[in-house]
Amino acid sequence: MVLLVAAGPVTAQEPLPPLLSSGLPGEVTADRLPMPADPDLRLGRNIWQANCQYCHGTGLAGAPKITDRRAWAPRLAAGVEKLFERTKNGFIGAGGAEMPPRGGASSLSDDEIKSALVYMIANSSDGPTAR
Numbered sequence: 001m002v003l004l005v006a007a008g009p010v011t012a013q014e015p016l017p018p019l020l021s022s023g024l025p026g027e028v029t030a031d032r033l034p035m036p037a038d039p040d041l042r043l044g045r046n047i048w049q050a051n052c053q054y055c056h057g058t059g060l061a062g063a064p065k066i067t068d069r070r071a072w073a074p075r076l077a078a079g080v081e082k083l084f085e086r087t088k089n090g091f092i093g094a095g096g097a098e099m100p101p102r103g104g105a106s107s108l109s110d111d112e113i114k115s116a117l118v119y120m121i122a123n124s125s126d127g128p129t130a131r
């Protein structure tokens with residue numbers, strides 16, 4: 001918690017891409033995205049940066065890239081609970097791309113991976129969880 005507070009306010013360096021765009025160009029690190037005001041989303045940001053950014057910041061191995069609303073929209077249609085289940089248990093897509101269980105970070109709690117998921121969704125949609 002101290003760390004989160006110490007991080008202080010950071011402003012967005014780039015505007016978020018519009019609905020159904022394919023997202024920011026290049027590798028999208030958490031540093032390029034707005035610092036969330038909500039403490040849960042801040043936790044999610046830290047978890048995401050440490051455990052999910054490696055694949056979901058670059059689109060590595062077929063991972064849907066954060067901010068790529070076009071890639072996320074059909075996945076979001078399945079609902080957040082379905083996406084959470086796949087985050088927990090892992091998932092192999094139709095094209096054979098593999099999402100490892102918990103993004104490979106087996107020591108993370110359910111709450112931690114859920115916060116990372118919500119952070120990723122918030123930056124990849126205009127849905128109810130978007131800020």
Ligand code: HEC
Nearest residue numbers: 051052055061062063075083093097098099102103116117
């Ligand atoms: C080693 C690379 C890798 C890491 C690390 C990783 N993912 Fe993924 N993830 C993937 C790939 C690849 C896919 C796409 C699978 C497909 O649809 O073909 C994916 C898909 C997803 C999906 C979409 C599932 C669906 O139903 O379409 C969610 C949600 C997700 N990841 C969440 C996370 C979260 C949260 C983390 C961090 C805790 C994380 N991932 C870490 C590779 C990764």
